[in-house]
Amino acid sequence: MRMRLVYLTCTLLWLVMSVLIGLSFISRSVFLAEQDFHAFEQRLVERIGQTLEANEVVLYSYAAFQSIARTDVEKQAFAARLIAHNPQIKRLFSFDDSNAAPRDGFLSTLSDADRRQLMTLRQAVVARHGAPVMKMDDRPNSEPSFYLVRAIDPSMRHFVAMQVMAAALLPDLTKLPAGGYLRLWQGEQGNRWLLARQTASRSALENLLFPQFNSLHQLGGVAQPLTLQLSWQLGFTEVRRLDCVAAGVISLGLLIAMLLGLTRYARFLEGSQEREMRLFYLANHDRLTNLANRNLFYDRLQHAISRLNRKGRNLAVLFLDMDRFKPVNDTYGHATGDRVLQVIAARLKAELRTEDTVARLGGDEFAVLIEEVESKQEIILVVERLKRAIERAYELDGHTIRLGVSIGVAYYPEDGVLIEELLSVADRKMYGEKNEPVLAV
Numbered sequence: 493m494r495m496r497l498v499y500l501t502c503t504l505l506w507l508v509m510s511v512l513i514g515l516s517f518i519s520r521s522v523f524l525a526e527q528d529f530h531a532f533e534q535r536l537v538e539r540i541g542q543t544l545e546a547n548e549v550v551l552y553s554y555a556a557f558q559s560i561a562r563t564d565v566e567k568q569a570f571a572a573r574l575i576a577h578n579p580q581i582k583r584l585f586s587f588d589d590s591n592a593a594p595r596d597g598f599l600s601t602l603s604d605a606d607r608r609q610l611m612t613l614r615q616a617v618v619a620r621h622g623a624p625v626m627k628m629d630d631r632p633n634s635e636p637s638f639y640l641v642r643a644i645d646p647s648m649r650h651f652v653a654m655q656v657m658a659a660a661l662l663p664d665l666t667k668l669p670a671g672g673y674l675r676l677w678q679g680e681q682g683n684r685w686l687l688a689r690q691t692a693s694r695s696a697l698e699n700l701l702f703p704q705f706n707s708l709h710q711l712g713g714v715a716q717p718l719t720l721q722l723s724w725q726l727g728f729t730e731v732r733r734l735d736c737v738a739a740g741v742i743s744l745g746l747l748i749a750m751l752l753g754l755t756r757y758a759r760f761l762e763g764s765q766e767r768e769m770r771l772f773y774l775a776n777h778d779r780l781t782n783l784a785n786r787n788l789f790y791d792r793l794q795h796a797i798s799r800l801n802r803k804g805r806n807l808a809v810l811f812l813d814m815d816r817f818k819p820v821n822d823t824y825g826h827a828t829g830d831r832v833l834q835v836i837a838a839r840l841k842a843e844l845r846t847e848d849t850v851a852r853l854g855g856d857e858f859a860v861l862i863e864e865v866e867s868k869q870e871i872i873l874v875v876e877r878l879k880r881a882i883e884r885a886y887e888l889d890g891h892t893i894r895l896g897v898s899i900g901v902a903y904y905p906e907d908g909v910l911i912e913e914l915l916s917v918a919d920r921k922m923y924g925e926k927n928e929p930v931l932a933v
């Protein structure tokens with residue numbers, strides 16, 4: 493029971509420690525992932541910022557080129573060169589104040605809806621004194637893009653425009669990890685979004701166990717106001733394999749160390765239990781005969797009396813003292829005397845039931861406790877049997893030894909209800925028999 497409790501406590505302890513070890517490794521992975529996230533975020537912000545700046549420079553150069561170019565062919569060639577160096581720009585063109593009179597022919601290729609968009613933008617540019625203004629492409633089913641328009645001259649009658657493809661602003665998107673979410677808003681977050689990307693979402697368990705990193709960045713200044721929203725929900729894939737192995741090895745090492753400790757502790761407990769049992773045995777048994785000693789006999793008698801008190805039954809205490817034992821020692825030596833005592837013990841046990849208690853009280857004195865006594869006649873028969881057994885010749889070391897025995901019997905409750913009373917009555921009767929060898933029952 494005690495060992496089971498120790499095992500249970502250790503198992504719980506191991507589980508808690510393993511969880512803590514696992515968590516510490518996960519938090520390390522989370523820390524590293526957070527660094528990756530910030531590096532990715534910084535790369536994107538820089539990249540988009542540079543592209544947006546390039547948009548304005550290209551538009552400015554194209555506007556300046558309008559005044560020195562002599563033909564539309566020159567303008568178109570210049571635009572083509574600029575587009576070739578800036579893959580985010582899809583179209584670069586100029587147009588007039590008038591909706592109906594395209595300057596370089598390009599506007600004529602636009603749909604009415606496109607043209608209306610540019611006219612709206614043109615008004616916004618005028619409102620900003622010719623400075624660049626952006627507007628998202630509103631056409632349905634078109635690839636996400638925006639127009640950037642600025643005036644060519646202070647009179648604000650001639651304009652240049654470019655169409656920028658949003659996807660080309662974010663070439664690094666292929667590196668967006670699982671659980672990643674990105675949005676590019678026009679203006680503030682919550683306005684219309686220009687571009688949205690989302691990779692495989694995480695499971696509910698991962699959402700619960702792992703943190704999510706979020707960031708918002710304003711980009712593009714006044715001309716191209718954009719907001720970049722970036723989120724990354726971490727999951728099991730971010731827990732590094734090496735960390736998993738390390739956590740597993742530490743946890744396993746802990747388990748092995750704990751099991752070794754427990755095995756040693758269990759052995760120690762077993763040993764101390766054995767020692768306790770041995771000490772108990774020595775304290776309660778006679779070393780020579782291995783019979784119960786006086787201590788244990790008194791204890792058994794006390795228990796038997798308290799049991800009988802409840803049941804209202806009888807018991808008998810037999811006091812046995814060997815006759816002519818001293819001459820055995822004197823004639824054949826103490827060692828032979830010891831052997832005789834051992835044989836006596838064995839014969840007594842053989843004649844009695846296992847539930848009866850046989851004890852050696854000291855020297856050549858023995859006592860027997862018989863419980864559940866039906867009648868005195870039954871005890872008389874036992875006493876005769878014991879006498880016969882002890883009086884049988886002892887064939888030891890080539891000698892034939894003969895002994896007699898005197899037995900006194902006390903009955904509970906007839907002769908007394910206390911241990912001392914019963915033993916003293918049995919002792920007295922035994923002495924009576926010794927002096928006058930008649931069965932004293």
Ligand SMILES: Nc1nc2c(ncn2[C@@H]2O[C@H](COP(=O)(O)OP(=O)(O)OP(=O)(O)O)[C@@H](O)[C@H]2O)c(=O)[nH]1
Binds near residue numbers: 780
């Ligand atoms: N061999 C041996 N002898 C013991 C041991 N303990 C006591 N004795 C001896 O047993 C004898 C017991 O004394 P008594 O009971 O007077 O001897 P007895 O010859 O039986 O005398 P009665 O009872 O009057 O017949 C003594 O000689 C003790 O030395 C023991 O452990 N081993």
